[in-house]
Amino acid sequence: MRIPAGKPTPAYVGDSPGDFPRILTGTWKDPDAWTIESYLKSGGYEGLKKALTMKPDDIINDVKASGLRGRGGAGFSTGMKWSFVPKESKKPKYIAVNADEGEPGTFKDRELIARDPNKIIEGAIIAAFAIGANDVYVYCRGEFFREAERFQYAIDAAYEKGFVGDNVMGSGWKCHVRMTRGAGAYICGEETAMLTSLEGNKGWPKLKPPFPAVQGLFGGPTIVNNVETCAALPWILVNGGAAYAKIGTEKSTGTRLYGISGRIAKPGLYELPMGFNVGTFIHDVAGGVPNGKKVKYVIPGGSSTPILLADEYMKAGLDHESLATFKSSLGTGAVIVLDETDCLVRTLSVFQNFYAHETCGQCSPCREGVPWVAKICRRIEKGNAEMEEIDQVLRIADQFMGKTICAFADGAGFPIVSYLTKAKGEFEAHIRNKGCPYPAWG
Amino acid sequence: MGFDETEETRYHARAMPKMFIDGQEMEFRPGQTVLSLAHENDVDVPYFCYHPGLSIAGNCRMCLVQFENDKGEIQKKPDISCNMACKPGMKVHTQTESVKKLQSSVMEFLLLNHPLDCPVCDQAGECWLQEYYMDYALAPSAMRDHKTEKPKAVPLGPNVMLDAERCILCTRCVRFCDEVTKTSELTIVNRGGHAEISTFPSQRLENLYSSNVVDICPVGALTHRDFRFQQRVWFLKETESVCNLCSNGCNTYVDANAVDRQAYRIRPRHNDAVNAYWMCDIGRGAYKPVNAPTRSQHPVVAGAKATWDAAAGAVAAGLVGLKADAIAAVTSPYSTNENLWAFRRFVWDALKSTQVAAEVSPQAESHAKGDDFLLKADRTPNRQGLDAVFSAADSIHFDAVREGIDAGRIKALFILEADIVRLAKSPDDIRALLAKVPLVVYFATHLDETAAASKVVLPAATFVEMDGTFTNHAGRVQRIKPAFAPLYESRPSWAIAEYLATTLAPAARLTWKKAEDVFADLASRVPAFGGLTYARVGDQGALLNGAAATTQPVART
Numbered sequence: 001m002r003i004p005a006g007k008p009t010p011a012y013v014g015d016s017p018g019d020f021p022r023i024l025t026g027t028w029k030d031p032d033a034w035t036i037e038s039y040l041k042s043g044g045y046e047g048l049k050k051a052l053t054m055k056p057d058d059i060i061n062d063v064k065a066s067g068l069r070g071r072g073g074a075g076f077s078t079g080m081k082w083s084f085v086p087k088e089s090k091k092p093k094y095i096a097v098n099a100d101e102g103e104p105g106t107f108k109d110r111e112l113i114a115r116d117p118n119k120i121i122e123g124a125i126i127a128a129f130a131i132g133a134n135d136v137y138v139y140c141r142g143e144f145f146r147e148a149e150r151f152q153y154a155i156d157a158a159y160e161k162g163f164v165g166d167n168v169m170g171s172g173w174k175c176h177v178r179m180t181r182g183a184g185a186y187i188c189g190e191e192t193a194m195l196t197s198l199e200g201n202k203g204w205p206k207l208k209p210p211f212p213a214v215q216g217l218f219g220g221p222t223i224v225n226n227v228e229t230c231a232a233l234p235w236i237l238v239n240g241g242a243a244y245a246k247i248g249t250e251k252s253t254g255t256r257l258y259g260i261s262g263r264i265a266k267p268g269l270y271e272l273p274m275g276f277n278v279g280t281f282i283h284d285v286a287g288g289v290p291n292g293k294k295v296k297y298v299i300p301g302g303s304s305t306p307i308l309l310a311d312e313y314m315k316a317g318l319d320h321e322s323l324a325t326f327k328s329s330l331g332t333g334a335v336i337v338l339d340e341t342d343c344l345v346r347t348l349s350v351f352q353n354f355y356a357h358e359t360c361g362q363c364s365p366c367r368e369g370v371p372w373v374a375k376i377c378r379r380i381e382k383g384n385a386e387m388e389e390i391d392q393v394l395r396i397a398d399q400f401m402g403k404t405i406c407a408f409a410d411g412a413g414f415p416i417v418s419y420l421t422k423a424k425g426e427f428e429a430h431i432r433n434k435g436c437p438y439p440a441w442g
Numbered sequence: 443m444g445f446d447e448t449e450e451t452r453y454h455a456r457a458m459p460k461m462f463i464d465g466q467e468m469e470f471r472p473g474q475t476v477l478s479l480a481h482e483n484d485v486d487v488p489y490f491c492y493h494p495g496l497s498i499a500g501n502c503r504m505c506l507v508q509f510e511n512d513k514g515e516i517q518k519k520p521d522i523s524c525n526m527a528c529k530p531g532m533k534v535h536t537q538t539e540s541v542k543k544l545q546s547s548v549m550e551f552l553l554l555n556h557p558l559d560c561p562v563c564d565q566a567g568e569c570w571l572q573e574y575y576m577d578y579a580l581a582p583s584a585m586r587d588h589k590t591e592k593p594k595a596v597p598l599g600p601n602v603m604l605d606a607e608r609c610i611l612c613t614r615c616v617r618f619c620d621e622v623t624k625t626s627e628l629t630i631v632n633r634g635g636h637a638e639i640s641t642f643p644s645q646r647l648e649n650l651y652s653s654n655v656v657d658i659c660p661v662g663a664l665t666h667r668d669f670r671f672q673q674r675v676w677f678l679k680e681t682e683s684v685c686n687l688c689s690n691g692c693n694t695y696v697d698a699n700a701v702d703r704q705a706y707r708i709r710p711r712h713n714d715a716v717n718a719y720w721m722c723d724i725g726r727g728a729y730k731p732v733n734a735p736t737r738s739q740h741p742v743v744a745g746a747k748a749t750w751d752a753a754a755g756a757v758a759a760g761l762v763g764l765k766a767d768a769i770a771a772v773t774s775p776y777s778t779n780e781n782l783w784a785f786r787r788f789v790w791d792a793l794k795s796t797q798v799a800a801e802v803s804p805q806a807e808s809h810a811k812g813d814d815f816l817l818k819a820d821r822t823p824n825r826q827g828l829d830a831v832f833s834a835a836d837s838i839h840f841d842a843v844r845e846g847i848d849a850g851r852i853k854a855l856f857i858l859e860a861d862i863v864r865l866a867k868s869p870d871d872i873r874a875l876l877a878k879v880p881l882v883v884y885f886a887t888h889l890d891e892t893a894a895a896s897k898v899v900l901p902a903a904t905f906v907e908m909d910g911t912f913t914n915h916a917g918r919v920q921r922i923k924p925a926f927a928p929l930y931e932s933r934p935s936w937a938i939a940e941y942l943a944t945t946l947a948p949a950a951r952l953t954w955k956k957a958e959d960v961f962a963d964l965a966s967r968v969p970a971f972g973g974l975t976y977a978r979v980g981d982q983g984a985l986l987n988g989a990a991a992t993t994q995p996v997a998r999t
Contacts, residue, residue, distance in 0.1 A: 368635065
């Protein structure tokens with residue numbers, strides 16, 4: 001194996017309060033935690049060892065019992081997803097690790113790959129064993145140069161130590177891991193687009209049905225798991241699903257890596273149990289809003305998630321159910337804080353420009369509708385728009401949300417609907433003022 | 443791919459599963475999609491990207507419908523009907539307010555950045571955006587921003603021109619090249635609103651079937667370089683026909699301006715047993731000779747323009763004193779069954795000669811090559827028909843005709859619609875041979891080299907101007923229909939045969955009013971055609987007696 005010489009630029013990893021196992025970040029104090037030696041010293045590959053002694057169905061049941069939900073954004077039960085894979089399949093089954101992290105505001109997978117790549121590989125191998133796959137594909141975001149080196153290092157190390165290969169740890173079971181690099185398209189983080197890209201084609205989402213668990217990569221049953229999901233699996237195997245389920249809330253279990261950015265004193269990554277209060281996170285854990293400013297809005301889970309208002313975020317917990325009561329969602333756990341000087345119109349305009357740039361162009365509503373909204377948002381921000389265009393933007397969003405092959409259009413539409421209904425006044429003010437009322441942004 | 447009769451019968455024998463569309467109960471075939479079932483039952487579900495001959499892409503979102511759950515509630519989230527397999531008891535709604543809103547919304551998106559250059563667009567009049575706009579949208583554009591600009595008039599290859607601004611990115615053309623020709627020249631480059639159809643740099647869309655992408659393009663993005671700016675489509679009338687440029691007999695439409703009596707293009711017509719939805723680029727050029735200046739326009743006697751009566755008189759004069767064995771004839775597999783049969787009756791019954799050479803040069807000597815899809819090595823449309831009308835027993839080898847001429851025995855030669863000088867292996871020989879015959883009568887569609895060597899040239903109608911049938915390589919008898927009346931003074935060859943027979947030998951009583959009469963006569967006398975009528979041939983053809991049913995591959999192998 002080639003030891004990567006370059007170092008990734010690390011994000012700040014903050015301390016989190018409370019008595020719960022640091023499943024993801026436990027070893028990160030050690031700058032060499034990413035090496036195979038350090039990983040093995042801290043109990044690495046014990047999960048795989050245990051998994052190989054179990055029946056695949058028992059692993060699936062244990063993961064179901066853990067309550068682990070996908071960390072990529074949709075939050076679907078991991079064990080449940082695995083159980084959709086047909087037991088018998090004429091085509092090979094695959095595990096695909098989604099390391100194409102691209103949601104604006106999100107930087108959790110990047111750190112996981114840089115600091116603990118072996119854990120992700122171990123989790124992916126466990127998943128492969130559980131569903132009866134012999135091949136794992138890692139799809140690493142193209143911009144992650146250093147991270148990809150560490151990923152490749154972890155894969156090479158696993159081959160060298162016999163954790164993958166034709167005879168995994170002497171069990172006779174065969175498992176191979178390969179890494180593919182993305183080429184910079186956000187859409188390739190969508191699971192079926194990722195599979196299309198892995199197959200060597202233009203990264204366009206696939207029609208569903210058939211779902212990937214039945215017919216995915218190269219036509220074989222495929223499970224796509226997020227990096228963070230994989231990283232939680234070794235701990236679950238060693239400690240049992242029940243122990244994992246005790247952490248967090250009833251329906252959102254375990255710990256999660258929350259990245260916080262925006263107007264915050266200590267931006268960075270924090271491992272917290274699911275359900276952690278948003279207000280406590282912002283004010284007590286991450287140091288609050290600098291310069292004595294007040295929180296105006298909180299985006300709880302990356303650019304696609306609806307905002308929380310100043311009177312909402314203190315009551316909200318960082319879990320799927322609590323955020324749903326505020327008509328928002330946990331997404332990728334990327335918390336973005338906006339203070340009173342920030343312009344929400346500008347924020348929406350930036351996000352919509354991103355989505356307009358990244359829509360893959362396959363379905364007509366998304367291809368035409370999303371860039372249209374971006375154009376209107378740009379004009380509203382400059383004050384060059386009519387009042388009725390606010391409602392027009394909402395109408396356009398309604399016309400593309402839920403009408404397309406993948407969830408991209410929904411992701412682009414949620415912030416539109418949320419910002420324009422929860423904070424319509426800011427948009428009206430821009431149009432009335434014929435410009436941005438926040439001088440710092442103008 | 444359609445179902446052959448036996449399979450169809452089998453499905454009907456079984457109890458068919460049923461589902462509901464808009465409350466109406468419908469039977470469906472296993473594996474059928476909701477969209478296809480809706481169309482079979484005349485339920486109106488619009489679509490762009492779906493094509494029955496291609497895989498499902500599901501990207502246009504025009505065919506969105508709503509489903510009803512077990513509780514009888516119509517579900518809010520719509521789904522595309524093209525990718526939805528029919529299930530027993532399934533309930534689908536296609537006419538709800540919500541679906542109508544979805545349709546107008548998709549139309550709004552598709553037209554958002556569309557250049558609306560209909561006045562100069564060749565697709566205008568047969569453009570799905572126009573049709574659907576009238577049916578499902580009828581709303582002005584709400585766009586206040588600049589439209590996306592994309593390349594226009596980009597030649598993709600020798601036949602196809604791309605206008606990227608008009609493109610709705612349905613990917614039909616991409617899928618055609620991937621799935622049918624398996625040549626994969628086309629792809630979509632760039633992302634989102636900048637996405638456009640393209641080839642790999644410096645590669646051209648140059649396969650033998652490339653023009654099909656023009657037909658399947660629902661909008662004006664892909665236009666045919668032959669047809670561009672030639673004619674507004676609303677001046678064209680489509681006529682069912684069959685391609686006459688190879689023995690596959692691809693079913694076609696001839697699009698012609700009936701007022702100007704000019705053919706402008708040929709498009710494939712669906713027939714699962716022959717060509718599915720496709721045809722080759724060679725066949726598309728078949729209309730060009732019809733209005734060519736080299737058409738044989740009026741009877742010619744000894745190089746001078748003549749009337750029909752004068753021409754018939756010249757033939758009669760040339761035949762005076764000739765015995766039957768001094769008269770010979772040559773036909774070809776380029777003629778329709780009707781023309782062959784009428785010609786045979788004319789030669790045998792009116793001229794009393796049986797010296798007919800089926801063709802000047804046997805097919806085995808042709809150098810043309812077929813491919814693994816539609817194009818056949820035999821580039822004649824009616825060899826099976828020719829074999830049936832002039833079997834080995836009923837015809838002679840051309841060498842016998844040649845010997846007869848060389849020996850000075852044959853003094854009159856009738857040639858049916860075949861430029862035998864060009865078709866022969868050595869044209870000079872034939873030219874010399876024809877020079878030795880005192881009376882050469884040529885039923886000529888064009889003033890070609892054979893016409894130059896003939897004493898009497900009688901103008902014959904082409905396949906675009908007459909009724910008739912061709913029998914393809916698999917023995918399928920297929921109709922051609924006239925797009926317009928014969929040009930100039932030309933007549934269908936069967937009518938020329940009838941006219942000459944009536945003039946020269948009224949006793950033979952060859953009196954046909956129309957091609958169908960000739961066909962009926964043929965069917966009653968040639969066993970291979972027994973029982974066949976125009977009605978039975980219909981628009982999908984019917985097999986000769988004794989021919990085995992075949993199915994054409996839907997894609998290249």
